[in-house]
Amino acid sequence: MGLFEEYIASGADLSALGFSRCDPEPGYFCDPIGARVIGAVGVDGIHFCTVPGAGEYVFAVLPMDGTPGEGGYVRAVARSFSDFLGLLLSCRDTEAICRACALDRDQFLSYVSGIEQTGEVSAALDAVRALGVEPVADAYGYLRAVREEIDCEKLEYGEEYRELVSVAVRLRWNVGFDGAFFSEDGEDAEPIIKDVRFVWGGENFTIAGIYRFGRGFVADIARQVDPEAVCRVMQAPDGDSDDGENGRGPFAFSFTARLRVGGGTAKCTRMSAEIWTGLPESIGSVGYEICRRYMLDTSYAYQIFRLSFPYTRGDEAPVSLDMETRPSRVRVAVMDDPREGDEVKFRHPVGGDEYTLTVTSAEAFVKHIPGGEYVLPDRFASITYTVAPEFRDELTVTDADPGDQPKRRRGASSGEFYDVTDAIGIIGGADGPTSYFILSPGGERRAVSNPRFRDRPVRWRVDVYVREREGINVQL
Numbered sequence: 001m002g003l004f005e006e007y008i009a010s011g012a013d014l015s016a017l018g019f020s021r022c023d024p025e026p027g028y029f030c031d032p033i034g035a036r037v038i039g040a041v042g043v044d045g046i047h048f049c050t051v052p053g054a055g056e057y058v059f060a061v062l063p064m065d066g067t068p069g070e071g072g073y074v075r076a077v078a079r080s081f082s083d084f085l086g087l088l089l090s091c092r093d094t095e096a097i098c099r100a101c102a103l104d105r106d107q108f109l110s111y112v113s114g115i116e117q118t119g120e121v122s123a124a125l126d127a128v129r130a131l132g133v134e135p136v137a138d139a140y141g142y143l144r145a146v147r148e149e150i151d152c153e154k155l156e157y158g159e160e161y162r163e164l165v166s167v168a169v170r171l172r173w174n175v176g177f178d179g180a181f182f183s184e185d186g187e188d189a190e191p192i193i194k195d196v197r198f199v200w201g202g203e204n205f206t207i208a209g210i211y212r213f214g215r216g217f218v219a220d221i222a223r224q225v226d227p228e229a230v231c232r233v234m235q236a237p238d239g240d241s242d243d244g245e246n247g248r249g250p251f252a253f254s255f256t257a258r259l260r261v262g263g264g265t266a267k268c269t270r271m272s273a274e275i276w277t278g279l280p281e282s283i284g285s286v287g288y289e290i291c292r293r294y295m296l297d298t299s300y301a302y303q304i305f306r307l308s309f310p311y312t313r314g315d316e317a318p319v320s321l322d323m324e325t326r327p328s329r330v331r332v333a334v335m336d337d338p339r340e341g342d343e344v345k346f347r348h349p350v351g352g353d354e355y356t357l358t359v360t361s362a363e364a365f366v367k368h369i370p371g372g373e374y375v376l377p378d379r380f381a382s383i384t385y386t387v388a389p390e391f392r393d394e395l396t397v398t399d400a401d402p403g404d405q406p407k408r409r410r411g412a413s414s415g416e417f418y419d420v421t422d423a424i425g426i427i428g429g430a431d432g433p434t435s436y437f438i439l440s441p442g443g444e445r446r447a448v449s450n451p452r453f454r455d456r457p458v459r460w461r462v463d464v465y466v467r468e469r470e471g472i473n474v475q476l
Helices: 003-010 081-091 094-102 105-113 119-129 139-149 159-165 227-234 286-293
Strands: 036-040 047-050 058-061 074-078 193-200 203-213 216-225 255-261 264-267 270-276 301-310 320-325 328-336 343-347 354-366 379-388 394-399 423-429 432-439 445-448 459-466 472-475
Touching: 003 081, 058 081, 058 094, 074 081, 074 094, 074 139, 081 094, 081 119, 081 139, 094 105, 094 139, 105 139, 193 472, 216 227, 216 255, 216 286, 227 301, 255 301, 264 301, 270 286, 286 301, 328 343, 328 354, 379 394, 379 445
Parallel strands: none
Antiparallel strands: 036 047, 047 058, 058 074, 193 203, 203 216, 216 301, 255 264, 255 320, 270 301, 320 472, 328 459, 343 354, 354 379, 394 459, 423 432, 432 445
16 A cells, blocks of 8 residues: 555545545646546645656646746646655645745745644644654755756646647747847846845845856846835726836836846946836736746746846856946825925934925916927916925926827928927926926026926925835845
């Protein structure tokens, strides 16, 4: 009698460990052909099975948490059923077994140590010991090694799953020095350094790979993002969907970096980024394919950066990476159609110090801007304000509404020219709302709203540009 049959005959109840008996016949689209189900978690359809042609290996199948791409829903977790039970003794919960590859060692150990040792858990562990099983000494190292041993892409899957996989875009992996992912001029290079994990500002980062080229180094760095934050932004009302929490979207993060190489330093001169939203509609995107390449847990969202570091002084490998955030825009207050004397209080997003913004004047005015063949909106509002106590960081007050677009003049021909005594300047771009200022011949400048064709209340947003975290040195 094999150990699995002995376990069945014993009547042991291991449900407190997240392992319950169930129908041995597979019933999910992502089950490998011929799979024999040996137990289930009881939520989200997660179950465990053996597969013909894969020896005694035990696989975890995650119908709700996986992603298309052959093997994306299936993970090898143990070399045998005996080892699987040994992992239960070490981890005390199948969730720890399924999540191990998405955590670093410290996170894994912290998670396992936090599992409550209830009476039901103790009884289930005793039932496993009664089967003569010993705990796995290094459960984390074992789980990482087992996942590398089996290529789940080579397991056979049914037609329904293959059709789903065909939706995902297959891109050829290339690494190039031009800063782009999947570069046509790149090559299928292997990293000289990989899977370096660290926490910065309370967020999980992974240096997925550092590559050596004749011109220098290329580094791929992944920042883990809470997928719920992505959903909140996408479900926000129109007009606020790009703001996210604190006036920023979940992917509004940028930094500068330098590699320390022996006695020299290589500064990043080129950076590009891709994202994986963690949402099904993004499956097949470049960001999704990058996550699959580096075996990142796609139940999370990611912002993935590729950095180029010119360095030609020698063949030394990098020893550390210095990273520093760029100032980011954080919304600290909103004012709806304020009047002279109105005040709004806000706190510094980093230090928490309180400030008061006082509106010293508020007016609406008309400023006609000749537009040639276009009629330009000419209704503006302006405010002046003070901040107390003295505010040392950069602060901006801008119109939250993009304003009205120009209208083509009926019957106008291109090339019309008007003499202009005033000029209009436009400030803004991809990183924030556009703001307008009027510059008269005398040099007077006033901050004003975006232009409109008719007067209407203005909603002003108050933003502060700050570095939200200290720089970090990551040892490689």
